[in-house]
Amino acid sequence: xxxxxxxxxxxxxxxxxxxxxxxxxxxxxxxxxxxxxxxxxxxxxxxxxxxxxxxxxxxxxxxxxxxxxxxxxxxxxxxxxxxxxxxxxxxxxxxxxxxxxxxxxxxxxxxxxxxxxxxxx
Numbered sequence: 001x002x003x004x005x006x007x008x009x010x011x012x013x014x015x016x017x018x019x020x021x022x023x024x025x026x027x028x029x030x031x032x033x034x035x036x037x038x039x040x041x042x043x044x045x046x047x048x049x050x051x052x053x054x055x056x057x058x059x060x061x062x063x064x065x066x067x068x069x070x071x072x073x074x075x076x077x078x079x080x081x082x083x084x085x086x087x088x089x090x091x092x093x094x095x096x097x098x099x100x101x102x103x104x105x106x107x108x109x110x111x112x113x114x115x116x117x118x119x120x121x
Contacts, residue, residue: 002026002027002028003025003026003027003028003048003049003118004027004028004030004045004046004047004048004049005022005027005028005029005030005047005048005049005050005051005114006030006031006032006038006041006042006045006047006049006050006051007019007029007030007031007032007051008031008032008033008034008035008037008038008050008051008052008053008056008061008064009031009033009051009052009053009056009082010033010034010053010056010057011053014053014082014103015031017107017110018051018110019031020107021107021110021111022110022111022114025111025114027048030045030047033056034056034057034058034059035052035056035058035059035060035061035063035064035067036058036059036064037058038050038052038059038064039059039064039067039068042068042074042077043071043073043074046073046074046077047077048077048078048118049077049078049079049080049114049117049118050068050077050078050079050080051079051080051082051114052064052065052079052080052081052082053082053083054081054082054083054084055083055084061081061082061083065079065081078098078117078118078120079098079099079117080098080099080100080101080113080114080117081098081099081100081101082100082101082103082105083100083101083102083103084102084103099113099116099117101113
């Protein structure tokens with residue numbers, strides 16, 4: 001079965017790196033440039049995983065995260081938070097399964113985190 005991964009990041013470079021790093025997986029990669037666009041796309045396609053940048057214009061990661069938590073259809077979608085600050089994985093309030101990956105990241109680290117979250121979902 002083909003999984004859907006939504007990448008929400010304002011950096012075209014990061015989105016391209018993610019797409020290349022996950023090219024060998026049987027996944028459809030969808031892209032959004034900010035949280036508002038990402039939230040709309042997530043509601044329409046119901047992704048299996050969301051990679052979410054924490055710092056973006058229009059709607060940053062924390063606001064999108066809060067809105068995901070408030071939506072019963074999306075609150076259980078696993079998240080990989082892409083952050084410039086060190087973070088820890090684990091369960092976040094609202095039943096959202098999330099882990100953090102510090103930028104810059106390697107393709108191997110991204111692949112490992114994505115694989116782990118998809119298996120847990």
